[in-house]
Amino acid sequence: MSNALSTRKQILIVNNLAQNVTVEIGGAIGGKKTITPVRDVSFSVYEGETLGIVGESGSGKTTLLRAVALITKPTTGSILLEDQKVFDGKRIIGKMTGKVQMVFQDPSTSLNPTMKVRTIVADPLRLLHLSKQEINERITTSLRSVGLEKEFLDKYPSQLSGGQKQRVSIARAIAPRPKLLLLDEPTSALDAAVQAQVLNILMTLQKEFNLTYVFVTHNIAIAKYVADRIAVFYDGRIRELGPSETVFSRPLHPYTSSLIEAFPLPDPDQKNLLSVHITGEPPSLFEPITGCSFHPRCQYAESRCKNEIPLLRAVNDHMVSCHFAESIAEKTNHQNK
Amino acid sequence: MSVFYESSIGKIRALDDVSLTVTPGEFIAVVGESGCGKSTLALAILRLLPPTSEIKGHIRFGDIDLASATIRELAALRGTKIGMIFQEPLDSLNPIEKIGTQMAEAIQIKWREKNWVEKKWIEKKPSREDRLRNEIVESLRDVRIADPEKTVDRFPFQLSGGMAQRVMIAMALSQKPSILIADEPTSALDVTTQAQIIQLMKEVAQATDTAIILITHDLGVAAQVADRVVVMYAGEIIEEGTTKQVFQNPLHPYTKALLRCYPNTVKSAGHLETIDDRFLTCEPRSKDANSLVDART
Numbered sequence: 001m002s003n004a005l006s007t008r009k010q011i012l013i014v015n016n017l018a019q020n021v022t023v024e025i026g027g028a029i030g031g032k033k034t035i036t037p038v039r040d041v042s043f044s045v046y047e048g049e050t051l052g053i054v055g056e057s058g059s060g061k062t063t064l065l066r067a068v069a070l071i072t073k074p075t076t077g078s079i080l081l082e083d084q085k086v087f088d089g090k091r092i093i094g095k096m097t098g099k100v101q102m103v104f105q106d107p108s109t110s111l112n113p114t115m116k117v118r119t120i121v122a123d124p125l126r127l128l129h130l131s132k133q134e135i136n137e138r139i140t141t142s143l144r145s146v147g148l149e150k151e152f153l154d155k156y157p158s159q160l161s162g163g164q165k166q167r168v169s170i171a172r173a174i175a176p177r178p179k180l181l182l183l184d185e186p187t188s189a190l191d192a193a194v195q196a197q198v199l200n201i202l203m204t205l206q207k208e209f210n211l212t213y214v215f216v217t218h219n220i221a222i223a224k225y226v227a228d229r230i231a232v233f234y235d236g237r238i239r240e241l242g243p244s245e246t247v248f249s250r251p252l253h254p255y256t257s258s259l260i261e262a263f264p265l266p267d268p269d270q271k272n273l274l275s276v277h278i279t280g281e282p283p284s285l286f287e288p289i290t291g292c293s294f295h296p297r298c299q300y301a302e303s304r305c306k307n308e309i310p311l312l313r314a315v316n317d318h319m320v321s322c323h324f325a326e327s328i329a330e331k332t333n334h335q336n337k
Numbered sequence: 338m339s340v341f342y343e344s345s346i347g348k349i350r351a352l353d354d355v356s357l358t359v360t361p362g363e364f365i366a367v368v369g370e371s372g373c374g375k376s377t378l379a380l381a382i383l384r385l386l387p388p389t390s391e392i393k394g395h396i397r398f399g400d401i402d403l404a405s406a407t408i409r410e411l412a413a414l415r416g417t418k419i420g421m422i423f424q425e426p427l428d429s430l431n432p433i434e435k436i437g438t439q440m441a442e443a444i445q446i447k448w449r450e451k452n453w454v455e456k457k458w459i460e461k462k463p464s465r466e467d468r469l470r471n472e473i474v475e476s477l478r479d480v481r482i483a484d485p486e487k488t489v490d491r492f493p494f495q496l497s498g499g500m501a502q503r504v505m506i507a508m509a510l511s512q513k514p515s516i517l518i519a520d521e522p523t524s525a526l527d528v529t530t531q532a533q534i535i536q537l538m539k540e541v542a543q544a545t546d547t548a549i550i551l552i553t554h555d556l557g558v559a560a561q562v563a564d565r566v567v568v569m570y571a572g573e574i575i576e577e578g579t580t581k582q583v584f585q586n587p588l589h590p591y592t593k594a595l596l597r598c599y600p601n602t603v604k605s606a607g608h609l610e611t612i613d614d615r616f617l618t619c620e621p622r623s624k625d626a627n628s629l630v631d632a633r634t
Contacts, residue, residue, distance in 0.1 A: 056529065191371055192370065192556070192598040196599075218527065258529055259528060259529065262531065263528055264528075264555060264561045265560065265561070266556040266557045266560045268585070271561055272561070273535055273557075274536055276532040276536065279533070280483075281497050281530055282529075284497075
């Protein structure tokens with residue numbers, strides 16, 4: 001971690017967070033089963049930065065975000081927001097009202113279809129004890145900062161395009177002037193051009209309001225574009241965490257390398273997709289794998305990987321959880337020389 | 338084989354004077370944003386459009402004009418000469434039948450065609466069921482399903498998205514079609530699974546000399562696998578060329594703009610190029626859409 005970052009203020013600290021989810025199993029026998037989509041996750045977010053969380057579907061990134069936002073009560077661990085404990089492992093103590101806001105993936109399901117844009121954006125302001133005039137001001141300024149003019153105030157979500165809807169949900173999120181925005185795949189439901197538009201708006205807003213972002217995405221190109229630091233998530237755990245340039249140029253976890261390898265570059269001269277090594281699919285949460293849960297798909301796997309869960313530890317300027325991270329680091333250093 | 342296609346559907350022109358030729362063994366990618374008509378193109382070739390639609394023009398497949406073919410002629414071609422794979426594999430499979438049963442259906446059609454009766458008397462006369470099962474297991478193994486013997490007796494909901502898409506590919510290719518139409522086959526899958534499925538499609542198609550029309554919104558996937566790329570916008574083909582031409586020297590302003598929207602082609606920091614809102618709705622539009630596209634750049 002660079003010194004510039006470590007002297008900056010930590011806005012959010014998450015320690016050993018785990019989230020259990022009880023699911024009902026249908027069928028004749030039925031019953032309930034508890035699964036743990038998020039296990040022992042620790043990270044911190046610095047003021048003004050963007051932390052990208054990259055992972056495939058089912059890796060637990062959305063569950064993590066919901067736990068951090070305290071939408072669901074985490075099972076264990078602790079969360080500190082601006083040095084105030086908001087969750088101590090048992091109870092939710094502090095209040096996050098107005099300080100943390102979320103933007104969801106699918107704007108057509110996260111906006112109430114019976115509300116006008118005006119009401120949608122005003123909704124999170126109700127708890128802030130503002131005067132009517134202040135509320136109206138906030139509505140217009142936050143809509144304007146996402147590039148929507150007054151004519152949108154009285155429209156319903158069904159009258160908006162996908163990109164406009166997502167802009168309304170961003171406006172709703174910034175209306176209470178939060179410190180931290182949790183973004184859950186904010187652009188994955190959008191076309192390339194609209195996606196670019198929304199990403200640009202997010203980048204401008206960050207500078208304008210000094211916002212801190214936790215940006216969840218499955219697309220490593222977007223993560224690289226928006227994030228200062230990146231956490232790679234697989235099967236409920238952080239596998240690698242580091243500055244976004246080096247995570248992608250010198251990955252230390254075999255899973256990170258596979259993710260980069262499998263990403264289809266829009267460049268016919270760099271054909272990587274047809275030479276991907278990775279086999280198999282992400283593990284099911286119902287059949288937990290012992291040791292490092294990436295071992296069945298890993299080309300470096302040895303017997304040790306089947307029994308021991310690797311610790312997340314500092315290697316070079318990354319945090320990595322792989323038994324062989326040091327030797328991989330040595331290899332890549334050697335190659336670079 | 339050539340597919341020549343020209344159509345206007347209903348009152349809305351979803352496809353406008355589209356012409357496309359596919360040669361045997363070729364891998365073509367049709368790219369464009371949602372609503373640009375790429376799925377309509379795929380469905381029109383298969384004549385699977387809703388009855389409210391209307392096709393004008395010709396779709397030549399060998400000697401047959403698919404645009405005016407009878408239902409009977411079409412039924413003989415669909416699934417056998419023209420294979421298809423859709424986006425959601427779990428929606429395409431029958432949820433209440435085992436994988437084996439569904440695969441058997443596809444394989445039995447082939448048997449009926451080839452008069453497999455003669456083969457019946459070879460060696461120890463294995464029963465029809467045994468032979469069927471063996472063939473299913475083999476074709477599942479061809480698409481690299483880890484445990485084919487067990488998969489035969491599974492129901493679709495017991496499979497992951499990637500596995501189900503493999504089953505779909507096995508079913509589509511078991512007929513050795515001369516053309517395979519794949520409509521966003523990997524959009525619902527993760528990148529690591531997508532890579533495996535795309536690899537598989539390319540390999541199997543090469544082995545059987547099947548032409549592939551891959552419909553995708555992902556320029557990356559198109560660049561990686563296609564021989565030729567067709568860019569669609571608002572129901573029209575606006576650019577067509579070899580993958581290298583289209584990606585390295587795009588001629589149409591829309592293609593250029595679309596390529597610039599991709600975050601990985603720009604260095605971090607700085608703005609991404611966007612396309613003005615007006616060009617993003619592929620609704621039926623007046624003919625001056627082209628001039629708008631020009632005006633933007």
